[in-house]
Amino acid sequence: MQDGKILVIDDNKSVLSALEILLQFEFKKVETISNPNQISSFPNLGDFDIVLLDMNFSAGVNTGNEGLFWLREIKKKAPQISVIMMTAYGAVDLAVRALKEGAIDFILKPWNNEKLMATIKSAILLRKSQKEIQQLKQKQSNLKQVINEDTNYIIGNSKALTAVLNLVQKVAKTDVNVLITGENGTGKELIARELHRLSSRKDEVFIGVDMGSIAETLFESELFGHTKGAFTDAKEDRAGKFEAAHSGSLFLDEIGNLSLQTQAKLLSAIQNRTIVRVGSNKSIPVDIRLICATNCNLNQMVADGIFREDLLYRINTIHIEVPPLRERENDILILADFYLKKFTSKYGKPTLRINSAAQEKLLSYSWPGNVRELQHTMERAVILSEGTVLKPTDFLLSANSGEVSVESGPETLDDMEKLMISRALDKHSGNYSAAANQLGISRQTLYNKIKKFDK
Template identity: 75%
Template sequence: MINGKILVIDDNKSVLSALEILLQSEYNSVDTIFNPNQISSYPNIKEVDIVLLDMNFSAGINSGNEGLYWLKEIIKKSPNTSVIMMTAYGDVELAVQALKEGASDFILKPWNNDKLLVTVKSAYELRKSKKEIHQLKEKESRLTQHINQDKKYIIGNSKALNSVLSLTHKVAKTDVNVLITGENGTGKELIARELHRMSPRKNKVFIGVDMGAISENLFESELFGHTKGSFTDAKEDRAGKFEAAQGGTLFLDEIGNLSLQTQAKLLSAIQQKTIVRVGSNKPIEVDIRLICATNCNLEQMVADGLFREDLLYRINTICIEVPPLRDRDNDVLVLADFFLKKFGNKYAKNGLKINADAEEKLKKYYWPGNIRELQHTIERSVILCEGTILKSTDFLLNTSSSPSLKSNTFTLEEMELQLIDSALEKHNGNYSAAANQLGISRQTLYNKIKKKGS
């Protein structure tokens, strides 16, 4: 007995009785309707697996138009239900038209019982397949929404940040490859997620990969996948990150850490828009939006022979440079307030505030670790504080690495200039090397020097 629900619609009661008796021996639920107008009010039509639908209901009319009309109505209400058309007239063109309109099959009256049962069984299997596909799509949609949940936020209103966001929103509408540069802790992944969120691919998956955490011998397996038995411990076929990101966005963080050998493999995949799993010879086409990020100076790495120039051109159609926290005006206080509320809630210390002296200390600090360092600083202060007002002494800063302690009278611009001068002196005026040390691009270094009149 098959656990399926069948509905038979025919204006001939003898046909209904015969089919009900035949099908009840195979399926646990068989229902009948004499008048097709009852379809509109039929309860839970979406739960019906198979409908056997007569083509003609009015006496003397054999065009099949009535059946085609009700076929469309059933499919409209329940797209996954399999519909088998029935007629006493063997019109091939009518059968073809019914199939084009969405019928799963076509049987003639009088029917052969064995053939009819085979036809119904095939329609039932089709219904099961449609149902499974529908469930898989729903599951994929839920998983995609879960993966894409943006639990982090881009906080701030400085001119430098707004400029980056403006460029990000313009670029997001396109499908070009984007390279995001900036110091460690500036929020490059947040910009990558914003590009995805504002793009036509926003309803697809965003897959992030830390290239610095992948060993060279696992590079191909992680990015391109592998087949069962292709190497030790490859116990089953596995899709790589390129396939997992199909239709969506692939974010490769710390791309400057790749060896030249792995760079060549990545370049081939980007150029060909295909990948080959380890242990296979079958190319797989991939459709992704590629976003890369690095805190390295890739131009200098190209000059030093450490990064392929052709790969840089491939990933660098548009470059977005995320500014360091020290260049974002009062965003440090906006972010500090955000983290204060977040960790105050986490550690049941709501209502915390930062006094004026502490705010000034946060503003003057150089923040070499940028937003990540600020986040950790605020969390530590919330954990250790004993009152509701956080004072200057509650914030333990890494003053040994901060140029701000060389002189308490230095402004942020003066400290930045001091760092630039120090880097240029160390590298004998080599702008590329100095930019690489500072974690910025050569063009950004030029712009900062020009702005300061150096």
């Protein structure tokens, strides 16, 4: 017995009886009605998979217009239901009209039992496939919403930030490539997400890729995907980030940390708007909104021969510079208040407040780690607080804007390592590959150490 629900509508009670006897042993539920006027008040019509609908209900009438009328009424009430028309007066033009009105098939009376069962079973399979497709679309829509959800917000009303957000609004509606630059911790990814949120692609996915964390050997697989057996661990076909972001936005963070070889591969994909999976020779077209970000000086890197000029032109149609926190006036206190509320709620300390002396300390600090440093500072202060007021002593800020003092010298191995990394990055204008070569470590190791220090 198939898991199908059938409704038969015919004014001939002999037909209803014959179909009920034939179908009841094949399908889970079979119901019949002899008067089509019952359709309007029929309960749970949408629960049925198939309706077998007669074309003529009045004596001496064989135009099929009655059946077409009730077909339209059924589709109004239950648009997803599959309707098979039945008539003793077959005509090609009538069948065509029924199909145009939304019927999925046409049966002539008297019917052949085997053909009738085959038609109904095919309709059941089609109905099942349509349900599965609808469920998949709903799951995909829900997944996109989850992927696009972001609990961070762009907080502040300073002139510097307002100018950036005004530019974002102008650019967002277009599909031009955007390059976002700024110091570490300024919120470049938030700006990228805002571009996506305000764009025509807002209902599609936003895929972010940290280019600095991808090993060069895995670059193509991660971005372009691979086929089963393309390399040792390729146990199945896998789509890359470009394919995953199709119809949506692709955010490539730390774009300045790519080697010249990987830059060439990325340039080809951006220019052609096609990718080829590792292990395949088939080109796959991709439709993405490309947003890139870096804290490096790409113009200087082009001059030094370590970043491709043609790639810079491709990703830099619009340039957005995110201002450091020290240039955002009183946004510091607005952000501090935002994170205070967030973390007092998280850690169960709702009565905490910041006194004026502590506010002055926050305003006078240069925040080399920008918004990320302020966030971590506020969280630490809330966790360690013992009273109801946060005082200047509750905020542990570096005496020299977050850097280790050269005069006093590093006190720990971590301090020494941090100082050496900072100097190497400064010397090479933020280029990870050049700094890693100077320090005698791999670019991946350097990146991991920087991530550790940022926490």
